Amino acid sequence: MFLPNSYDYSNLPNRKTPDLDLRSFSQFDTRLAHCQKCLAIQPNLQRNQQKQIFCPTCGIQYIVNSPEPAKVIQTYFRDKNLYFNDNNLDIEHLKQLGAIAQRLNTDPDYPLMAGLLKAMSLAKKFIHFTSLGISHQFLGALKLTSQQIPVKGIVSLTSSQTYLLPELSNYTHESPKLEIKPMCETIFNWDIIPHQKLIVIDGLIAFKGSANLTVTAWRKAERNLEEIEVITNMDEVIYLHNRYFSTVWADFSSDGKAIMIDYDNLEDMAA
The missing domain is CATH 3.30.870.10 (Endonuclease Chain A)
Structure with a gap:
């Protein structure tokens, strides 16, 4: 059982807390990137009603004229060094x-x-x-x-x-x-x-x-x-x-x- 950060640990033996909230490991085991404009951390970008890819934090749109816009944007993010874990789970660092x-x-x-x-x-x-x-x-x-x-x-x-x-x-x-x-x-x-x-x-x-x-x-x-x-x-x-x-x-x-x-x-x- 893993306990939330807000839990009152004072009643536990030796006031033990989790080393890290392991429930979030699955989140880190996905590709995470920064938005170019606001540096928000995003597991994926979203599409608006006009089918345009945008950052849900700052609203900036990523516009590319291609039949494979998702692939183009992934390449763009890699070229700009906006990915910061790229599916690499470093357990020791955690x-x-x-x-x-x-x-x-x-x-x-x-x-x-x-x-x-x-x-x-x-x-x-x-x-x-x-x-x-x-x-x-x-x-x-x-x-x-x-x-x-x-x-x-x-x-x-x-x-x-x-x-x-x-x-x-x-x-x-x-x-x-x-x-x-x-x-x-x-x-x-x-x-x-x-x-x-x-x-x-x-x-x-x-x-x-x-x-x-x-x-x-x-x-x-x-x-x-x-x-x-x-x-x-x-x-x-x-x-x-x-x-x-x-x-x-x-x-x-x-x-x-x-x-x-x-x-x-x-x-x-x-x-």
Whole structure:
């Protein structure tokens, strides 16, 4: 029997939790891809009433003039490196991330920040995050991680945090795979500045709650002054990612309402 993340484990012997929600293994054993515009995680794209293939998160349409549009789009996604598991189930990777979640949920002496940094160090595919502000320590860790994998984030800044803008925007050559979109608060836009706090690693584990990606917030969480929840149910991880990260990321995209795929320019139609 596998228990949901919301289950009260305090009444169980030794407060044991599942290493990882194994019900979600079947989901990971399917091909998962990012939408080009919003980076939403999708097991498959859908068709609208006009039979056009589209992303259900941001609504962008993938238009191709071909008798086999699904095959063309699959090739396009592979050419653009939008597939991130491609039917490869890495059990050891799942176990490693699950062990971190288990320890965070059962060992009160295991620092939350240590668990996050360990999970980040194990990331193999991507890290996506949103935060209100960010500490230099976390930014450094993300820059280090992005030497190997894509890291993309949305950082909202209050008027007192604009000093972070140069560090977030001016040194992209140091870590080309790190892409951060800063949003600055003004008296005109405070009501639309994202306030959600979410970190998703490889589509397998998510950290959510009230804590910004700052050292102060994560240390306050150790004293129950901030809330941080570790999610390992893949359905919930994907839901959180698509709702709270992808919908905002789409606003920064240069893609419009449709992506025209040129059948003749695809690299490998045999894929």
